[in-house]
Amino acid sequence: MSVVEKEKIETFQNFVNGKWKRSRNGATFENENPAVRGSNIGLFQSSTPEDVREAIDVAHNTFRPWRRTPLAERQQYIAEFLRLLKESREELARVVTLENGKTIKESRAEVDSALVEGTYHLNQVSAFYGHIGPGSFRDISTWVQYEPVGVVGVISPWNFPMNVMSRKTLPALLTGNTVVFKPATFTPWSGVFMTQLFERAGLPAGVFNLVTGLGSSIGNVIVDDPRVRAITFTGSTEVGKKIQVRGSANLTRMQLELGGKNAIIVMDDADINDAVTATVTAGFSNGGQWCTSTSRVLLHRDIAKTFLEALVSRCEKMTVGDGISETVDMGPVAGPQQFEDISKAIRQAQADGAQMVAGAAPGDPKGYFIRPTVFTGVKTDMAVFRDEIFGPVLAVCEFGSLEEGIELANKSIYGLSSAMFTKSLSNAKKYIDGIEAGLAHVNIHTGYKEPSMPFGGVKQSGAGLPENARTGLEFFVDQKAVYIRS
Numbered sequence: 001m002s003v004v005e006k007e008k009i010e011t012f013q014n015f016v017n018g019k020w021k022r023s024r025n026g027a028t029f030e031n032e033n034p035a036v037r038g039s040n041i042g043l044f045q046s047s048t049p050e051d052v053r054e055a056i057d058v059a060h061n062t063f064r065p066w067r068r069t070p071l072a073e074r075q076q077y078i079a080e081f082l083r084l085l086k087e088s089r090e091e092l093a094r095v096v097t098l099e100n101g102k103t104i105k106e107s108r109a110e111v112d113s114a115l116v117e118g119t120y121h122l123n124q125v126s127a128f129y130g131h132i133g134p135g136s137f138r139d140i141s142t143w144v145q146y147e148p149v150g151v152v153g154v155i156s157p158w159n160f161p162m163n164v165m166s167r168k169t170l171p172a173l174l175t176g177n178t179v180v181f182k183p184a185t186f187t188p189w190s191g192v193f194m195t196q197l198f199e200r201a202g203l204p205a206g207v208f209n210l211v212t213g214l215g216s217s218i219g220n221v222i223v224d225d226p227r228v229r230a231i232t233f234t235g236s237t238e239v240g241k242k243i244q245v246r247g248s249a250n251l252t253r254m255q256l257e258l259g260g261k262n263a264i265i266v267m268d269d270a271d272i273n274d275a276v277t278a279t280v281t282a283g284f285s286n287g288g289q290w291c292t293s294t295s296r297v298l299l300h301r302d303i304a305k306t307f308l309e310a311l312v313s314r315c316e317k318m319t320v321g322d323g324i325s326e327t328v329d330m331g332p333v334a335g336p337q338q339f340e341d342i343s344k345a346i347r348q349a350q351a352d353g354a355q356m357v358a359g360a361a362p363g364d365p366k367g368y369f370i371r372p373t374v375f376t377g378v379k380t381d382m383a384v385f386r387d388e389i390f391g392p393v394l395a396v397c398e399f400g401s402l403e404e405g406i407e408l409a410n411k412s413i414y415g416l417s418s419a420m421f422t423k424s425l426s427n428a429k430k431y432i433d434g435i436e437a438g439l440a441h442v443n444i445h446t447g448y449k450e451p452s453m454p455f456g457g458v459k460q461s462g463a464g465l466p467e468n469a470r471t472g473l474e475f476f477v478d479q480k481a482v483y484i485r486s
């Protein structure tokens with residue numbers, strides 16, 4: 001079954017103070033399965049600003065008891081949440097595929113990633129607390145006391161609808177904060193599902209609250225409220241900038257994980273097969289709708305022809321279809337707006353004179369399908385080189401030297417992820433030192449990450465402390481410097 005039949009359409013509610021609630025005005029919005037145009041897989045609350053304020057009130061009032069809850073107890077709730085998440089892997093993966101379009105295998109991988117990251121934070125949080133030491137004078141003791149910041153606003157995108165929210169929410173809760181969560185408008189179901197797991201894990205009422213609705217109408221309410229002490233946002237650079245400006249009115253702490261235009265640099269000594277596999281993996285997984293997707297392919301002139309022949313042949317063999325099928329290589333893009341934006345970017349690249357060597361004019365009447373697309377002959381002033389398309393579209397350029405390759409990669413307002421394929425240690429070291437990106441991979445695709453490593457971008461790809469690693473916990477605490485003379 002790839003779409004819920006009309007008569008079975010369920011209405012999902014907000015979750016505030018431990019209760020499922022309708023929005024005040026009773027309005028709802030539909031959720032479309034992108035593999036089936038015109039489908040509706042559920043109705044979700046179009047929350048009003050008052051609904052959001054009520055959720056913030058609750059999170060604010062719950063903060064005091066929650067911050068006093070012993071760490072070991074908070075860990076038990078999160079451990080139970082993770083146990084339920086593991087148990088629900090298949091069901092949740094299906095929800096992600098139905099509303100986002102990615103393949104069922106990709107959705108399972110997303111759940112697995114959330115489990116690995118969540119377990120990391122659960123274990124790390126004990127080690128995170130507790131610095132104590134002698135001060136400069138013998139009778140003075142000092143320590144840094146980590147205190148939760150208060151109410152945290154979690155605003156997440158649709159491309160990893162459960163993993164991004166859990167990467168933010170679990171460390172926020174473990175460190176004693178309460179949460180108001182707004183999932184992306186395209187993918188509210190995954191957010192509701194995760195909320196149900198918190199409810200089943202027995203999390204006290206009011207600690208975690210969910211409100212669904214349009215980002216532009218209710219996101220602002222979260223950002224503007226001075227009781228929300230920190231915002232952790234993942235989404236576009238455009239919206240991230242707006243949030244930064246609005247939040248600055250209250251000096252709200254910001255963690256912004258934003259867009260990218262990630263480059264893979266393939267040197268003349270690279271293993272071509274590995275480099276092509278990495279390009280296909282990071283270029284087309286999740287329909288290229290991955291903040292760390294490869295979108296620019298920079299080839300050393302001497303291997304460009306061989307690489308491109310192999311890449312185009314791989315693209316042509318890929319199957320694109322309903323992601324719920326176990327055998328499909330790539331699902332649809334996430335919805336009509338995405339489809340329009342990507343199609344427009346493809347038309348623009350053609351109009352600018354780039355050559356489409358893989359792909360086809362988008363236009364399948366059944367769903368929002370776009371084939372893996374590759375453009376050669378790309379110049380650095382073309383939109384296809386410059387703009388984040390957030391779809392299965394690769395822009396290929398050639399270079400003649402290592403320095404030129406790195407310079408091309410850095411020719412972007414973004415700086416999220418990157419990769420170099422080479423057998424030379426010296427090339428790798430120069431790339432690592434010279435690349436302007438938060439993630440640098442050598443002989444590994446641009447999407448690879450581990451929970452113990454900071455995850456965040458430089459330049460216009462992000463601001464504030466990165467997610468994951470120690471910083472992923474540190475973002476959610478105030479650091480009080482304590483001095484005691486005894």
Ligand code: NAD
Pocket residue numbers: 155156157158159160164182183184185213214215216218219220223234235236237239240242243257258259260290291388390416457461462
């Ligand atoms: P988006 O910026 O349109 O929306 C992100 C979230 O912000 C959604 O929940 C949306 O409803 C909400 N929102 C929209 N306007 C708002 C406003 N004015 N105030 C507050 N909230 C508002 O992004 P998207 O289309 O959902 O996701 C795609 C983007 O996310 C891409 O640019 C991608 O690169 C980026 N992304 C980045 C990372 C990362 O870790 N750096 C990870 C995933 C996605």
